[in-house]
Amino acid sequence: MQRYLSLFRNRNFLLHWLAGATSNIGDFFNSLAVVKLLSQDPAHLGLYTSLIMASKMVPALVLGPLAGSVADRLPRKAVMVAADLVRAALVLGLVFAGHPAAVIGLVFAAAVAAAFFQPANSALLPSLVEQEQLVTAGSLNVMTQRLAMLLGNGLGAAVLMLVGPQGIFAINAATYLASALLLSGLRLPVAAPAGAAAQPGGTSPLARLAADLRETAAVVRASPQLRHLLIGLGIANLGDSGTNVLFVTFFTVTLGVATEQLGFVWAAFGGAAMLGSLAIGAVGHRVHWRHLFSFACVYFWFTATGAMLASSLIPSTAFLTLMGLGSGAINVGLQVAVAELVPDHIRGRVFGTWNTVSALIMVSGNLVAGVLADRVGPAVTMMGFALAYLAAGIYGHFNLRPREEAAAAEARAS
Template sequence: MSFTPGPSRWSDVWLATAARGISSCGDFLAASALTLALQSAGAGGLAVSGLLLAATLPLVALAPLTGRLADRVDSRLLLVVAGLAQAGTCLALAYAGHPALVIGLVALLAAGLAVTQPVLAALVPAMVRADDLPRASALNQTAGTLGALAGPALAGLLVGEFGARLPLLVDAGSYLALVAAGLLIRTRRGGRRRPEPTAAHGAHPTWRLRRDPLLVVMVGALAAVVTAVGAINVVEVFFIRETLGSSTTVYGLVTGSWTLGIVLGGWLFARLARRLTDDGALLGAGLALLGGCCLAVLASAAVPAALLLVPIWLAGGVANGGDNVFNNLLLARRVPAADRGRAFAVFGAAVQGAGMGGFLIGGLLLEVAEPRPLVAGAGVAGLLAVGAVALPVRRAVRAERMGRPRVSNPEPADNDRQEAAAVPAAGAELATPVPSR
């Protein structure tokens, strides 16, 4: 991995951290506001699932392009242009009335996110020395997750008092933080600054996910579970608001509790991840944590009041955050440094694509069933998916431990292992409105 040759640029780290936190908060604020507006207007599950699909499809479809853009185009140019485009799109969204126009603008907004997400992820390591990267990564990832925590809660308050327009206007302003960061951050990546392979490491073939069986199984297992349990993302607003009869404020509090759990789980399991030097052990532990997420969803179906969801979803979020840590660590260990921006884009696209399947399933089932049994069904489906992928995971781990060689991914340096273990949460979130930055 490339690091700054001089002292760490902490001013750049703090600028990137602030930009990520503010824009992430705005992104979740808009997603939650639109979801609440649809539900309050009497829209059904298909409308909500359509909105979530529009917010996710560009992240999947554009991943092959945006991952390469993040590695090849000047990071300042990408942040400024994408930030301005997203601010303008969100401003138009605040005054859009026709549902088709709203969905189209949401998709355009997500296209900008598909660009800025890998740019920021790949930019932070270039700001600091190797020894400082764990702290810088932790700060940046935590800011994004805290923004995702604040967004739904703020949406619940603002929508209840002012309707959906004000949250969308606030979101438009939040994207200007990306523009400011792009202009003020001195560290730049991409363009003529693209690193070449060093003599020590040599050239390596272009990275491909399919060349690493352990990563293939990791992505496949996570995608299967996200597809199975992903209907909860559509069902939750109807379950909390209608079945449990809660206000928009309580809805924001409940959904935010899962995200808070991700923050706590990220820091908690980062300590454990440093001790797991075996990649197979990481994969198995991540699968167990996915099972914990599904158990939390299943348990939530039995609650009589919405506030009782808070501790259950907090526990589910802790498991989700730990799984994110292990996923990041596996990717950082097994992907060449020059290809990590594209690797994270490919990984994110696979998971988001699986989530789209869950959105569609949830929207269709809400037309024929009540929310409470659907919540229980999502939890059961997730647990069944965990059980179904356990055997392929075991086989991949056994093959890894027997010494089957990796085709294209060199063994990373110790600094890479320390950096990856310190990243608290950058993977898939199983029970939030849309993926975080």
């Protein structure tokens, strides 16, 4: 607990954390309101829901590298505040949107702003806390996201009944304004990030983006650990990409769980994720990020496979709850690893490029999971996807060792 108290005494981190918590709760409120608004046309709800999901994912897929460059070339606080103000205006526009096309368009535009917010947010965190506090800070942020999920879906449903979709949109706009106000209070160096002026002023934006991508690739090539980490994350993301679709299908179709009961299942997962994040924050600093990553991947394989093999509501829910306990470990490991391996002036580009790769894997994996679930069943498909977790854990164990340790292992083997 002392580690968390020391974080909250850090004014910059406290403002950053409060801003994230406020806007995250508003986001989950918003998701319910959008579904409620579009459900007024039930005949096309499936199509509208698919378009909403695509609208939220496509901007990160397309704009990741550009957003990362912006996060490295402009003051990150300014990028985040501007993105929050834009999102506030767009979400407020949903109050007056009557046609589904307008709703989908505004959701897409808000996702574009979010695509610029996320790399700046991820790259900023290491500059707000000490290196040894990163695990605790990252874990607290993951726990807050899980809490926002529970509050947003639980409390949000009650608020939606009271004020309707338009009232929810107004509340969500207010949360973005509050987030922008909190972030504007951060006290950071006023100088532009290192490397921001490296390119000549007359260079075209496209040429600067190409140069940024080349620099990012050079950093990845020069750091074997970073390269192996990103490969391992990509493999793990493949396993994660089908999880939501397959678990929902498994519980509802294979186990015959009603939608209302499924809410309790996900609530157990979310509650366990909160507790797990607190535990990782309290003791995770004692574990190197490469061990955290490898163990978490193998742990996810074990719990996901166990849930499928149990094939019964209570034991399968128990395995899913256990899975929730470790759900923040990979994200925390990524944050700490990037802070250790990547220079500050290029972190935004690394996170932005990774967001693009991650979105591509998630979109592709979702589609494949849906097709295979219908053909061979959700349980078999989930166990196949879970093998990607195991492969990522094994890959990380053997490849994420420092050079000197790997060289010593090779010498012993020879």
